[in-house]
Amino acid sequence: MRSKLIKVEKMEIVSQLAASISHEVRNPLTVVKGFIQLMKSQSVPKETQDEYMHIALEEIHRAETIINDYLTFAKPSTNKTEPLMVDQELCYVIHMLQPIAQMNGIKIEEKLQPGSIIGNAQHFRQCFLNLMKNSIEAMPNGGILTVSSTVQENGIIITVQDTGIGMTKEQISRFGEPYFSTKEKGTGLGSMVAVKLIETMNGTWQIQSEVGHGTLTTIMFPKA
Ligand code: ADP
Ligand code: MG
Secondary structure, eight states, X not given: OHHHHHHHHHHHHHHHHHHHHHHXXXXXXXXXXXXXXXXXXXXXXXHHHHHHHHHHHHHHHHHHHHHHHXXXXXXXXXXXXXXXXXHHHHHHHHHHHHHHHHHTTEEEEEEEOOXXXXXXXXXXXXXXXXXXXXXXXTOTTOEEEEEEEEEOSSEEEEEEEEXXXXXXXXXXXXXXOTTOOOSTTOOSOHHHHHHHHHHHTTOEEEEEEETTTEEEEEEEEEOO
């Protein structure tokens, strides 16, 4: 009975996340629609038109960022859980991020021990994409992103560590809170999505961080 209850709750987390997207993306789309309507209905001077275009493009970019925080890997019909090789999945995400890391002078170090957990590959990738992206964004002047997986007797420990700007105590305590962002164009949704997905996969997490030195996020999953 208890395990059934937990399962229902987890399904709910996932469908809540999906519902949040349409909600979140609607705002920027409304803005874009408004500006396009304005441009259509009046003879707008060139200068104002450029300004409207600029805002519309920014909003489209924002909609895209929100979708990326939630659904980079989403395909229809996949909420299934299966054994996942954490080292392979982490490698996949690292390869995806390699170009932006390189552009920002960031070296990615992998220390990946093979091991498996039970989860959904899309959720797992989304979760670590969001965490690693935060690390990359925390190192605007370059640095080192270290990703490790370690197999222990009763679980697998994954760490994502950066040499970036770090977080204050308050920022650490608000990690995972929806809409909390210190970035000019942040959504404050990436860490919330990551935390929810870790919980969906029965994982736990912990953050250690020091301003000016960097951040270490440790995630523990039960072994498959
Ligand atoms: P966003 O990245 O859009 O700001 P997130 O939910 O992904 O939203 O992150 C929330 C906030 O947590 C960030 O704005 C930042 O202040 C802080 N944060 C998360 N990860 C890190 C990190 N690795 N280093 C420094 N700050 C971080
Ligand atoms: Mg983020």
